[in-house]
């Protein structure tokens with residue numbers, strides 16, 4: 145069974161149970177300034193889980209390409225990859241535990257053919273005043289009993305490990321925040337427990353004998369002001385399962401990197417490094433993972449740089465190159481990344497055909513970064529050789545001052561490990577102190593984004609969202625209907641809005657746009673949405689970015705009679721909530737596009 149077949153079976157299993165397939169959201173989210181990458185299927189659906197109606201109804205299914213920068217340090221074990229595909233199904237206030245748990249068990253055992261005796265379940269044990277999840281426990285007892293297995297040996301209970309909310313464990317949740325228990329399925333491999341990870345093995349032990357394959361979250365609670373929890377009127381199911389891990393379970397292959405999806409990529413790495421996987425597992429896992437993630441990130445339009453998405457991409461490519469260099473020695477800096485990229489594209493093109501169409505651009509972008517990095521390393525070595533008067537013939541380790549090591553880091557973008565890999569030793573304590581100081585200054589506010597968060601649905605961003613619709617229409621009023629939005633990004637501080645227009649706007653034009661938006665705010669127009677067939681919505685003249693690929697119905701937001709736009713929401717109910725709209729500045733962003741920064745107060 146291939147990854148592609150697992151995806152097809154899952155989608156059709158849930159379509160047969162009246163779910164509507166929704167599209168795979170872009171890997172770089174369009175309208176979510178709190179995070180750099182889409183890291184789960186649920187992330188683009190938060191507004192709907194919080195109560196916004198979804199145009200496709202209450203039962204949804206999809207496969208979501210996901211990237212978790214926060215898992216980067218886990219790469220090297222048998223089951224984590226930064227890029228993976230998540231199968232998701234959702235109930236938005238429709239079915240609940242008694243449907244979800246038996247369905248997912250049926251899917252795994254009947255559709256994928258995974259034997260039931262390999263499976264274990266985890267259930268929420270209860271935490272402080274929140275009760276144990278007895279309903280899930282009962283469902284699992286019935287399932288395992290029917291299979292002739294002893295439920296006492298199959299069900300494990302955990303407290304906060306089996307709890308989900310956007311803020312994490314119950315204690316960290318702010319008042320008003322929804323959350324709930326989750327129930328996971330683990331697959332048991334036929335390996336021995338590694339005592340390094342604890343006396344006894346259990347599903348959440350990190351030794352790799354158990355692997356989490358699916359997780360069903362049951363959103364049923366809301367935290368109250370006094371810290372207690374009440375049951376929500378709308379209960380949701382949010383289910384996620386990694387395709388790569390399901391494939392490992394189907395193949396009874398404990399190592400995700402040795403499944404049929406990854407094994408050919410590892411072979412390509414063995415070929416170019418002249419080394420064997422068996423002796424270089426950790427490095428080759430990092431190379432395979434980071435290169436695969438890079439291929440997908442480049443495909444989504446990101447270029448290596450020193451900022452945000454580009455920085456993560458650069459770090460992935462350079463870390464992969466470092467590991468290639470570690471296992472094959474430093475004599476030859478020519479790294480044929482082309483062969484690895486090609487193998488990744490070849491092995492993923494069934495599920496993601498766009499990779500093949502874009503293959504030359506992807507391969508060349510990675511090659512270019514490979515060459516850039518080689519240049520940086522050569523320059524760094526030249527700097528040290530000149531300063532310390534080292535001849536080319538000198539081999540082995542060279543001691544350098546921690547100030548020089550730090551200079552290499554800050555001016556050449558090398559990490560301490562990379563500097564050590566070049567053969568230089570330095571006072572690491574002193575280096576760490578300098579780095580800490582440097583990071584405090586340069587990383588202000590960025591940490592949350594790198595950790596990967598969830599869409600911000602604060603009042604201020606919701607106001608910004610509604611203002612964007614007004615701005616879009618006002619720009620068309622002033623500049624003509626040929627002009628349309630090409631992108632936007634909203635934070636609590638400002639609204640960034642991109643559109644196609646060749647010239648810079650005159651002061652008069654900017655003033656007019658601002659006046660129109662403020663007039664619509666004063667008119668206190670009501671905001672509402674309607675679910676409409678796509679054809680009808682287009683006929684009505686609804687505008688906006690529309691990329692839903694599978695739906696026959698779309699959601700259109702109306703602001704009085706003034707604006708009609710495709711949008712998922714949420715929005716304010718009346719425009720007067722925005723009070724005042726101000727344009728801050730405009731910019732030319734190239735390729736016939738302009739950008740306006742504005743704010744509401």
Ligand code: ATP
Nearest residue numbers: 215223224225226228356357358359384385386389
């Ligand atoms: P883990 O504890 O193994 O890191 P998780 O609790 O972070 O997993 P969830 O956030 O519940 O995982 O994601 C749902 C499913 O997505 C998991 O059951 C797993 O199948 C898959 N998954 C999550 N993280 C990864 C990853 N880094 N690599 C591969 N699959 C993953």
Ligand code: MG
Nearest residue numbers: 212215218224
């Ligand atoms: Mg995890």
